[in-house]
Amino acid sequence: DQQVKQNSPSLSVQEGRISILNCDYTNSMFDYFLWYKKYPAEGPTFLISISSIKDKNEDGRFTVFLNKSAKHLSLHIVPSQPGDSAVYFCAASSGSGAQKLVFGQGTRLTINP
Amino acid sequence: DVKVTQSSRYLVKRTGEKVFLECVQDMDHENMFWYRQDPGLGLRLIYFSYDVKMKEKGDIPEGYSVSREKKERFSLILESASTNQTSMYLCASSWTETEAFFGQGTRLTVV
Numbered sequence: 001d002q003q004v005k006q007n008s009p010s011l012s013v014q015e016g017r018i019s020i021l022n023c024d025y026t027n028s029m030f031d032y033f034l035w036y037k038k039y040p041a042e043g044p045t046f047l048i049s050i051s052s053i054k055d056k057n058e059d060g061r062f063t064v065f066l067n068k069s070a071k072h073l074s075l076h077i078v079p080s081q082p083g084d085s086a087v088y089f090c091a092a093s094s095g096s097g098a099q100k101l102v103f104g105q106g107t108r109l110t111i112n113p
Numbered sequence: 114d115v116k117v118t119q120s121s122r123y124l125v126k127r128t129g130e131k132v133f134l135e136c137v138q139d140m141d142h143e144n145m146f147w148y149r150q151d152p153g154l155g156l157r158l159i160y161f162s163y164d165v166k167m168k169e170k171g172d173i174p175e176g177y178s179v180s181r182e183k184k185e186r187f188s189l190i191l192e193s194a195s196t197n198q199t200s201m202y203l204c205a206s207s208w209t210e211t212e213a214f215f216g217q218g219t220r221l222t223v224v
Binding site: 004006009034036041042043044045046049089091100101102103104105106 | 117122146148153154155156157158161169171203205212213214215216217218220
């Protein structure tokens with residue numbers, strides 16, 4: 001049973017435009033959500049997180065939105081740059097912090113020049 | 114800078130061999146994790162440890178065991194490697210209240 005789902009395996013966006021990556025979850029006990037970025041042959045790197053007490057968190061070009069009633073979160077990247085091309089993973093945990101993260105399947109983002 | 118180091122980038126092992134994957138972190142993190150990444154399945158948790166000598170099963174522990182004798186080191190053991198354990202293995206560490214930091218991964222091929 002996939003508790004965290006990223007339903008789009010891939011996404012292609014023009015350079016300079018907005019990239020929107022989506023993530024849905026089923027476990028209402030999740031209270032901390034993270035986005036990771038992964039290049040081929042490297043480990044995932046942390047991008048941005050949000051606690052369930054917030055509905056938005058922003059860091060430079062990256063903004064994460066959380067809709068608890070819909071059990072949905074999204075990552076917005078604006079403007080998109082070629083270096084943003086990577087696989088993005090959504091992750092969630094319950095309890096506190098990053099214990100026992102549950103990951104989605106990932107979305108491959110390609111930024112076209 | 115947090116550093117999580119996995120002992121090998123690439124490994125090729127034969128079916129039935131005992132395989133050790135080592136992971137070391139230098140930030141005194143209490144939590145350490147082993148995940149495997151497979152196409153279309155994302156990252157799946159194999160085992161995690163929240164203290165020395167403590168371990169808990171993740172979602173897919175079958176065929177694996179772990180060892181944490183020192184706080185900075187977390188080992189994943191494949192008792193008898195099989196071809197369905199061919200995968201990318203990722204180690205991570207964290208404090209309880211923060212994000213997890215990942216190593217560079219070990220691409221294991223079992224032939």
